[in-house]
Amino acid sequence: MDIGGKLILNADVTRKVLIAFLRSEIKRFGFQRAVLGLSGGVDSSLSCILAAEALGAENVLAVLMPYRTSARETTEHAAQVALMTGVRTETMDITTMVEPYLLKHRDMSDVRRGNVMARTRMVVLYDHSAVWNGLVVGTSNKTELLLGYGTLCGDMSSAVNPLGDLYKTQVRQMARAVGIPEAIVQKAPSADLWAGQTDEGELGFSYAEVDKLLYLLVDERFTADEAIAEGFDARFVATVTQRLAAFQFKRMPPIIAKVSRRDVGHDFLYPRDWGT
Amino acid sequence: MKLKVGLAQVAPKLGDVQSNLRMHLDTIAQARQKGLHLLCFPELSLTGYALRDLVSDVAMSPDGGNPVMAQLLTESRDIDLLFGFIEVDARYRYYIAAAYLSQGRVAHVHRKLYLPTYGMFEEGRFLASGERVRAFDTSFGRMGVLICEDFWHMSAAYALWLDGADVLLLVSASPGRGLSPEPDLGSARSVQLMNQAYATFFTAFVLHCNRVGFEDGLNFWGGSTVFGPDGKLMAEAPYFEPTLLTTELDLAALRRARQQLPLLRDERPELLYSELRRLRKLQD
Secondary structure, eight states: OOHHHHTOOOHHHHHHHHHHHHHHHHHTTTOOEEEEEOOSSHHHHHHHHHHHHHHOGGGEEEEEOOOTTSOHHHHHHHHHHHHHHTOEEEEOOOHHHHHHHHHHTTTOOHHHHHHHHHHHHHHHHHHHHHHHTEEEBOOOOHHHHHHTOSOTTTTTOOSBOTTTTSOHHHHHHHHHHTTOOHHHHHSOOOOOSSTTOOHHHHHTSOHHHHHHHHIIIIISOOOHHHHHHTTOOHHHHHHHHHHHHHTGGGGSOOOOOOOSSSOTTTTOOOOTTTTO | OEEEEEEEEOOOOTTOHHHHHHHHHHHHHHHHHTTOSEEEOOTTTTTOSOOGGGHHHHOBOSSTTSHHHHHHHHHTTSSEEEEEEEEEOTTSOEEEEEEEEETTEEEEEEEOSOOOOSTTOOHHHHOOOOOOOOOEEETTEEEEEEEGGGGGSHHHHHHHHHTTOSEEEEEEOOBOOOOOSSSSOHHHHHHHHHHHHHHHHHTSEEEEEEOEEEETTEEEEBOOEEEOTTSOEEEEOOBSSOEEEEEEEETHHHHHHHHHOOHHHHOOHHHHHHHHHHHHHHHO
């Protein structure tokens, strides 16, 4: 089976839908503007361009939030995308926000430190959302969401996420279609939370491979055995299926204990777009 | 005779009946200006689709006692109307329904028979299923109405055809999904095929009115179509754009198509009845 072929999108239709989605889901809440964190990576670059097309560049604020160890290249890439799109930008170096806390816990692991930074960026973005009067546009793609590769209450937080149903492979395809420079599309994805960090290094497999497997398991509802029969390594399949289950909690609101006959977690059921 | 129809490919506002009523009245005014005989709106055009627990808030019974119905009935004096709403019956069961209004009266109400309750769909959680699938008479001939999931079940369309429907009015709030290299969404393509198949097999007119807009991240793909009794596409609305699609149905085309291809004449429903009886006995 040509799984790679099944991941290919019609970029024009996808772009049209995602732009209309952003326009609809932002404006119906009474907002004309958006704010997002522009990291220099392919995901936030794509979100930025889509938001600019949906709302007008003058209505999008891209916040660049480097830390002292951020690769200089990423900041340059972010600036490049901002220039390309004509969005408003602001640079808020988060070093002075996180450092006092990090210094108090010098034995902190890389993961902990990374999460502190991701959550700090969330704080900055949401505060800017209030003053800029725009909704936070997310950048988490389908691969990250399924694999739980994101920070809860960090980069996973947003009001509206146009990339959530695009696999990383498809984000790259769309990025090329909207004209994002190849250097940004090609570089190894990284949360850039510590020097030399890469997504694929942390995950232990490539996006290209895992996207194909996820497509089979999630979109086509193949069982693990059926995926192995398609040629995927059994251990790889086991790792991924285990991750899918293990991180379901990250994709959902906090669990609530039912005590009453109608509780907000189970049976108080209204559309998120309620009243809009 | 020539029947001028309009398919109102609109984007209703979720949960806001008053705003949607105004939208209906505006569209009816446009249709009247164009001299249309019949104007169709999509599934749940008065209420929006992703209602969940809002179902009871927006429900109404299709009689003149209800002010919204009363207004639409007045409008229907000089133009036939088909629109979508949530119906509540005398015993507080709620249905996804479509009402056909003509000359100030309710000619027919169809209650959605098949409520998708799988994957992204949860209609069965909030609503009751309809129990009847019947054709009805209009000044332009006998017609039938089905709502969205209904037309995925051939038996429903077939029942209407057997009951005399020569015009099928299919209304939907169909969400777009299924990316591929093709210039449309997978779900759209499946529905177009179905509409064309029905038109071909029944040698009947098949009109499909789908909505547009977004609700809770779902996009509605529009792409409303009209197919003729020769199975050919007569008119189509763009994907995703609000549109008033108009076309003229030459009802004489039914005769010409059936002279050429007398599938209706040759149909043997008694075969089906006897096989269904046998299968039913087997099940018991």
